[in-house]
Amino acid sequence: xxxxxxxxxxxxxxxxxxxxxxLRELVAHLRQDRTPLREEWTRRITEAQLLSVMTPDEIFSExxxxxxxxxxxxxxxxxxxxxxxxxxxxxxxxxxxxxxHEVLGVVxxxxxxxxxxxxxxxxxxxxxxxxxxxxxxxxxNRIAVTVGVSFVQERERVIRQQQLxxxxxxxxxxxxxxxxxxxxxxGALDTGRARQLTExxxxxxxxxxxxxxxxxxxxxxxxxxxxxxHLVQAVRASGLMGARVIITGLSADIxxxxxxxxxxxxxxxxxxxxxxxxxxxxxxxxxxxxxxxDVSREPEA
Amino acid sequence: MPVSILKQREYLIASIQSALTDTEVLELRxxxxxxxxxxRARGVIVDVAALDVIDSFVSRSLSTVARTNRLRGxxxxxxxxxxxxxxxxxxxxxxxxxxxxxxxxxxxxxxxDS
Numbered sequence: 154x155x156x157x158x159x160x161x162x163x164x165x166x167x168x169x170x171x172x173x174x175x176l177r178e179l180v181a182h183l184r185q186d187r188t189p190l191r192e193e194w195t196r197r198i199t200e201a202q203l204l205s206v207m208t209p210d211e212i213f214s215e216x217x218x219x220x221x222x223x224x225x226x227x228x229x230x231x232x233x234x235x236x237x238x239x240x241x242x243x244x245x246x247x248x249x250x251x252x253x254h255e256v257l258g259v260v261x262x263x264x265x266x267x268x269x270x271x272x273x274x275x276x277x278x279x280x281x282x283x284x285x286x287x288x289x290x291x292x293x294n295r296i297a298v299t300v301g302v303s304f305v306q307e308r309e310r311v312i313r314q315q316q317l318x319x320x321x322x323x324x325x326x327x328x329x330x331x332x333x334x335x336x337x338x339x340g341a342l343d344t345g346r347a348r349q350l351t352e353x354x355x356x357x358x359x360x361x362x363x364x365x366x367x368x369x370x371x372x373x374x375x376x377x378x379x380x381x382x383h384l385v386q387a388v389r390a391s392g393l394m395g396a397r398v399i400i401t402g403l404s405a406d407i408x409x410x411x412x413x414x415x416x417x418x419x420x421x422x423x424x425x426x427x428x429x430x431x432x433x434x435x436x437x438x439x440x441x442x443x444x445x446x447d448v449s450r451e452p453e454a
Numbered sequence: 455m456p457v458s459i460l461k462q463r464e465y466l467i468a469s470i471q472s473a474l475t476d477t478e479v480l481e482l483r484x485x486x487x488x489x490x491x492x493x494r495a496r497g498v499i500v501d502v503a504a505l506d507v508i509d510s511f512v513s514r515s516l517s518t519v520a521r522t523n524r525l526r527g528x529x530x531x532x533x534x535x536x537x538x539x540x541x542x543x544x545x546x547x548x549x550x551x552x553x554x555x556x557x558x559x560x561x562x563x564x565x566x567d568s
Contacts, residue, residue: 301457355537362557389544393535395556 173286180228191220194266203255227292232299239300243307256304260297313388324350326357332364333434339372347383358396367430371402380418401430457482483515490528501566503534515550520552533562557566
């Protein structure tokens, strides 16, 4: 189950000393005024230009569902159903680009709309209004927090999932010739990815019995000390398994960083670009690549 | 000593069967040096595939063998270092100076032939 990150009220939605009769009255009021309150809420959402990626119809149907769940949560004191709905809703709206501030804004708007309707209803009896608010506020806050947290957690889950997917896709070990592997690295390297890369590199060397590996880092925007050391370690480990490593595509920035950080590069061979790296690797493996025809003449279609 | 040293053509092949104590490492080192002289070997292959750990003492001993053999005109190739062992060695900064490395026995023999 999900952890309660911010417990606003201990022991369920209702505070300890809430009069159950008051709460029943509150719920009855919200049920009775369901239609005008929903409309008011939708109007405020549109006015504040929240959820701009959704159509008015969509907003209204989500508003209805959230409203009913909200009232149920107030009545039963259990936020579980609302929580499940909030997570389900987040799952649907996150891919469409709904932001955290929008979700929080929407929930807080509902809180405001309902509070105002209570002010209006109990304006003649200040003492009663105070007691109704005592019942309403902790529950409303707890619900707002639940929805917000569900949204953020769902978003974090999506981010984690995407990170994992990127990780799996991002470091292919390609065999281009017998005993020659290429590792094109795209995207920022962090320690975790560098470690995973080393692992894949060494497994690749063993499986394809490679003698030379070309690591191309054209697609790496920047490198820090920790990552540089990981790369050096990967190169050394490859050497221990009998494979030489050629690094290609060092940008001017990265080269300068490596020099400034005084990373020991004595055992790394580096060549300007991937083409040069492959040519050098082929030379080391005694491959000779020759052209067999004239490329300037296009083949007949 | 859990190491057998075989002669194959002009090469010596030492295959380590299990983890070695420091004393056994020294015995292996001395035996290799003596055998190279005796058989006038041109190359020595040490197969470490059975080792889960290669520590600084083993690395240094292998380097010593390699340097000494080089003075006598023999190449030393260590073969069969496993991926996790290779990562650990590079993490701890262990170097195999003067030693050639290859994936396995076959690759090692190829390297000596070339």
